[in-house]
Amino acid sequence: MSTAVVLGASMGGLLAARALAGLHDEVVVLDRDALPPGPDHRRGVPQGRHFHTLLPRGVQALDAMFPGLSERLVEEGSPRADFAGAHLVLGGHEFARADVGVPAVQVPRPVLERAVRERVADLPGVEVRTGCEAVGLVSERGRVTGARVVRDGVERVLAADLVVDATGRGGRAATWLGALGHPAPVEERIEVDAAYVSRLVRLTEPFPDHLVLVGPAPARPTGFALAKHGGDRWMLTAVGVGGVHPPVDERGHLEFVRRAAPPSVFRAIESASPLTEPLLHRFPTSLRRRYERLRDFPLGLLVFGDALCSFNPIYGQGMTVAALEAEALRRCLRAGEGDLAGRFFRAAARIVDPVWLLNALGDLALPQVAGHRSPSTRLLNRYVARVQRAAAHDPRVARMFIRVTGLLDPPTALFRPDVAARVAVGRSRRA
Numbered sequence: 090m091s092t093a094v095v096l097g098a099s100m101g102g103l104l105a106a107r108a109l110a111g112l113h114d115e116v117v118v119l120d121r122d123a124l125p126p127g128p129d130h131r132r133g134v135p136q137g138r139h140f141h142t143l144l145p146r147g148v149q150a151l152d153a154m155f156p157g158l159s160e161r162l163v164e165e166g167s168p169r170a171d172f173a174g175a176h177l178v179l180g181g182h183e184f185a186r187a188d189v190g191v192p193a194v195q196v197p198r199p200v201l202e203r204a205v206r207e208r209v210a211d212l213p214g215v216e217v218r219t220g221c222e223a224v225g226l227v228s229e230r231g232r233v234t235g236a237r238v239v240r241d242g243v244e245r246v247l248a249a250d251l252v253v254d255a256t257g258r259g260g261r262a263a264t265w266l267g268a269l270g271h272p273a274p275v276e277e278r279i280e281v282d283a284a285y286v287s288r289l290v291r292l293t294e295p296f297p298d299h300l301v302l303v304g305p306a307p308a309r310p311t312g313f314a315l316a317k318h319g320g321d322r323w324m325l326t327a328v329g330v331g332g333v334h335p336p337v338d339e340r341g342h343l344e345f346v347r348r349a350a351p352p353s354v355f356r357a358i359e360s361a362s363p364l365t366e367p368l369l370h371r372f373p374t375s376l377r378r379r380y381e382r383l384r385d386f387p388l389g390l391l392v393f394g395d396a397l398c399s400f401n402p403i404y405g406q407g408m409t410v411a412a413l414e415a416e417a418l419r420r421c422l423r424a425g426e427g428d429l430a431g432r433f434f435r436a437a438a439r440i441v442d443p444v445w446l447l448n449a450l451g452d453l454a455l456p457q458v459a460g461h462r463s464p465s466t467r468l469l470n471r472y473v474a475r476v477q478r479a480a481a482h483d484p485r486v487a488r489m490f491i492r493v494t495g496l497l498d499p500p501t502a503l504f505r506p507d508v509a510a511r512v513a514v515g516r517s518r519r520a
C-alpha cells in the first residue's frame with residue numbers, strides 16, 4: 090500500500106493530487122484551512138478576492154484532467170470567454186480583436202477551486218483533510234518518510250512514501266530541508282513591488298465585452314481589469330507595479346482606474362454600483378526556488394506550484410503553470426521511482442523557464458521596476474514593443490501575442506518569419 094501526502098489543498102495541491110491519483114493507492118491532500126463547502130473565500134488564499142484568469146493553456150490542461158470541467162462551469166453561470174470579446178490594452182496599445190481558438194471560461198477563483206476540489210475528492214483513493222497544519226518533515230536514512238501535522242492542537246506524523254509540498258510561496262520546505270541536514274535551494278527574485286486593489290461592482294448598463302484588461306506600460310506603470318463574474322457582477326481590480334500602488338479609499342481607487350481607462354469603459358465603471366469595499370493585496374517580489382540545481386535532495390519529497398515559483402500575478406500564469414507541472418508530474422511518476430525528484434524538478438524548470446523569462450522581460454520593460462537590464466533584455470524588449478504596436482492593427486500579430494502570453498505557444502513563436510514580417514510591415518507603414 091503506497092501513500093502520497095500533499096501539503097496544501099489550493100490549486101497547486103489539488104492538481105498535484107490529480108497527477109498522483111491512481112499511481113499511489115492512497116493520496117491525502119491536507120490544508121490548514123477549514124475548506125468551505127461552497128465557492129467561498131478563505132484565509133489561506135487571500136489572492137482569491139482579486140481578479141484571476143485561467144489562461145487558454147490552463148483551460149486545455151484542466152479540461153484534459155477533468156473532462157467537461159469548463160462546460161460545467163459555464164452551465165453553472167461563469168461566462169464563456171474568448172479573446173474576440175476582450176478589450177485588451179497591452180504595452181499602451183489597444184489590440185485588434187483576435188480569436189485564439191481555445192474557448193475559455195471567466196471563472197471567479199473560489200468557484201474554480203471548489204469545482205476542482207470536488208472533482209479531486211471524487212477520485213478513487215483521494216482524501217481531502219481540512220484543519221491540518223504541516224509543521225515539518227520526518228526522514229530516515231536520507232529519505233522523507235512523512236510529514237509532521239498538527240490538528241486540533243495535537244501533532245502527529247503522517248507516514249508517506251511521497252510528500253509533496255504545495256503550501257504556496259510561503260512554503261517552508263527549504264527550512265524543513267535544512268532541519269534534516271540538506272541545503273536550501275538558491276532563490277531568484279524580481280522586485281516588482283506590485284499591488285492589487287479590488288472590489289466587486291454591479292454595472293448598471295449593458296456592456297459589450299466580458300473583459301477589459303489594461304496592462305502597465307513604460308509610460309504608466311498602472312492598469313486595471315474589469316471582468317464579468319456572472320450575471321451583472323463584475324470584478325474591478327486596479328493594479329500598479331514598481332511601487333506605484335492603487336489607493337484603497339473609494340475615490341482614490343476610482344481616480345486611479347480613470348487614469349488608465351479608455352473613456353467609454355470608465356463611463357461604465359463610474360456609474361457602477363459598488364458591491365464590496367476595495368481590498369489591497371501587495372506582491373513585492375516574484376520568487377523562484379531553483380530546486381532543480383540541488384545535488385543533495387532527499388528521496389520521497391517534491392515541491393510544487395507557487396512553492397516552486399511564484400510569478401508576478403499581472404500575467405495570470407500561476408494556475409496554468411501548476412496544471413502543466415501536474416502533467417509533467419504524472420509523466421515522471423509513470424516513468425518510475427528512480428531520480429523522481431531530479432526528473433520532476435528538471436521538467437518543472439523547463440515549464441517555468443520561458444514563463445519566468447517572459448515575465449522578466451515584461452517587468453523590466455517598465456522603468457519603475459528595479460533590476461539589471463542586459464543588452465539582450467533591452468533588445469528583446471524593443472522587439473516586443475514593436476510586436477505590441479503591430480498588434481494594434483494586425484489581428485494575426487495580436488493572436489500570436491495572446492497565444493504566447495496564454496502559454497499556448499512558446500515565446501520563440503513571436504520571432505517566426507511570418508510574425509516578424511508582419512511586425513516589420515507594421516513598422517514601415519507607421520514610418
Ligand SMILES: Cc1cc2nc3c(=O)[nH]c(=O)nc-3n(C[C@H](O)[C@H](O)[C@H](O)COP(=O)(O)OP(=O)(O)OC[C@H]3O[C@@H](n4cnc5c(N)ncnc54)[C@H](O)[C@@H]3O)c2cc1C
Pocket residue numbers: 096097098099100101102119120121122132133134136139140141142143144221222223224255256257258285370372393394395396402404405406407408409411
Ligand atoms: C493577487 C494575485 C492574483 C493572481 N492572479 C492569478 C491569475 O489571474 N491567474 C493565475 O493562474 N494565477 C494567479 N495568481 C497565482 C495563483 O493564485 C497561484 O499560482 C495558485 O493559487 C497556485 O498556488 P498554490 O496552490 O501553489 O499556492 P496557494 O494558492 O498559495 O495555496 C497554498 C495552500 O497551502 C495552504 N497552506 C499553507 N501553509 C500550510 C501548512 N503549513 N499546512 C497546511 N496547509 C498550508 C494554504 O491554506 C493554501 O490552501 C495570482 C496570485 C496573486 C497573489
